[in-house]
Amino acid sequence: MKLILSTSNIMGGGPSVIRRPTVEKSNTELTSSLRANFAAHQLAPSSTRPPIGIPTAPTRKPLQAWTAQEGSTLYIPALDVSGSALAEERSQYDITVKLFYLPNIPASARCAHTREAIDLVLRSLGVKSIDLLIVSFPGISFDADDSDSDADSPTTTTTTTTTSDPSTDPSAATTPDDFATMQQTWQAAETLHSAGTIGKLGVAEFGVQRLTRFLPLTRVPPAVDQINVRDCCVVPKPLILYAREQRIELLTHNDCTNILPRGTLRELLGPGEKGAAVLAGAAEAAEQGRLKGDVEPLWVVKYTAVVKDRGVVESKGYFAVAELKEE
Structure with missing residues (x-):
C-alpha cells in the first residue's frame, strides 16, 4: 500500500513576507507540520461533558474517519485542496x-515519482504548471573544496553526510556520485519541461566538478543550482565564475541531506506518544483499524507559491510518500 502524507498549507496564519529569515530546517518543519496536520484532522472534542473545572480531553477519531483510501493508496489525512488553492490568477505567482x-x-x-510528485502539487494548488523544479539527489552534500579543485578531474566525487545533522540516516552516510542514475532521473524532469508543466529545472548541492560532468549528459541543462553553505553564506569564487559562464543561478537553502529517515517516519505514524497511531503496535490487533507492517519512505516534495508583486508566501507545504510493507 502507498501512503501519501500531507501537511496542507502551513501558511495557515496568513501570508508570510519572503524576506523573513528561515529559522527551521526542512526536516524539522516537515515533521512538525505533519504532526500538526494529523492532530487537526484526527482529534475530536470529547462527547461527554466533564465535571466543572476539569478540561475536556480530546479523543482520536477512527483512522477511517480522517484518512481516505483510493485503491491501494491511503491519504493521511484525506486530501483537502480547498485550503491550498491559490487565490489569484496563476500569472501572479512564482511556484x-x-x-x-x-x-x-x-x-x-524515481522517474515515476517525479511525475507523481508534480501531479500532487498541481492538484493541491489548482494550477497546470510550476515555474521551477529543483531535484535533490540522496547522499550528496555541497563541498566547498570541490569548487576549488580541478573541474576537469575524472575522479568520481565521494561525499559524506555530516554527522552533525540529527536527521542523518547512517545507511546513506557515504554515497559515490552515480551520474548514469542522475541522468536517467533527470530525463523524467526534462520530459515535464518539454510538455510545459515545468518552466525551469534546477539541481541541489552541485559544485564545479559535478556540474562539469553533469551538464554534457543533459538535454535541458539546470538553470538553478541550490547549495547549502555553512560559512556565512560565502559561495566559493570558482563556482560563482563557472555558474556565470553557464548561466546558472546560484541559490542557497537550509535543507538537510536526508529529510525523512525511516525511523522518523515510523515515529510519526506509530502508536507512541508522538505518533498518529496510523500503525498498530506489536501487541495490537488488526481489527482496531490500524495498519500492520513496516514503512519505507520513497520521496518528499516541498512546494512554495510566492505572490510576485508583494513578495509574500501565500501557500507552502509538503507531501511525503511511503510504502507500507504489510505483514
Missing part, C-alpha cells in the same frame, strides 16, 4: 518545487 529523492530507491522508480 517553486523541490523534490527530495530518498536513499535506496532505483532510478526507474
